[in-house]
Amino acid sequence: MSKPAPIVAELGRPETPEETAARKAEASRIYRSSQTVRSLIAALIATLAVVAVIVFAVPRGEPASNRDIDVARIAADVETTMGSPALVPELGDFWRVNAAGLTDGSPVVWDVTIAPAAEKERGFVKLAQAFGADASWAPQRLNGVAATDTVTIGGRSWDVYDLGERGAEQNLTYAIGTQAGDDYVLLYGSRSAASTAELAESLIPQIDALSEAS
Known part of the structure; x- marks a missing residue:
């Protein structure tokens, strides 16, 4: 003799086969859903662990400083090459040299790019x-x-150059130039007239020496 189906408290009667199947299907869905959430959490934890390993494993140190450019040494080489002195800007604490070297052409040009040291x-x-x-x-x-x-x-x-829109195309706002013996010295860039003039004044002794030597 078969055992009678248990009475479900919520229904007050035994479940029908359809209700039993639906209940089991819902339980299965909830289980699968919980497993998916657990899998996602486990994957997230694993990812964070990998990131932590990478972060702590990478060697750390101070940011690389700007490469020091020995403009005086380069200028001495230029003087040897050209047979004429090359101007060496007096930088002090305010300026730093970003680039220095000869540019071939007609004429050959001694180029030095200077920028403020402070960020x-x-x-x-x-x-x-x-x-x-x-x-x-x-x-x-x-x-x-x-x-x-x-x-x-x-x-x-x-000489003062009114650069206007044509200067803006090259990010240039101000330029001045003067004759230094046989050479022409040009200061140009995006600093103010006053800042450029200060740099120009620091070059006067060298420019005067070039003029006297010619």
């Missing part, structure tokens, strides 16, 4: 000493802009 300061100034050149060379560097005015800095007359 909060913005802009740059390029020092370009064109060997055996005069003011007619400057527009080659200034997108065709010629001098429109002059200013006296350190007792010397400097």
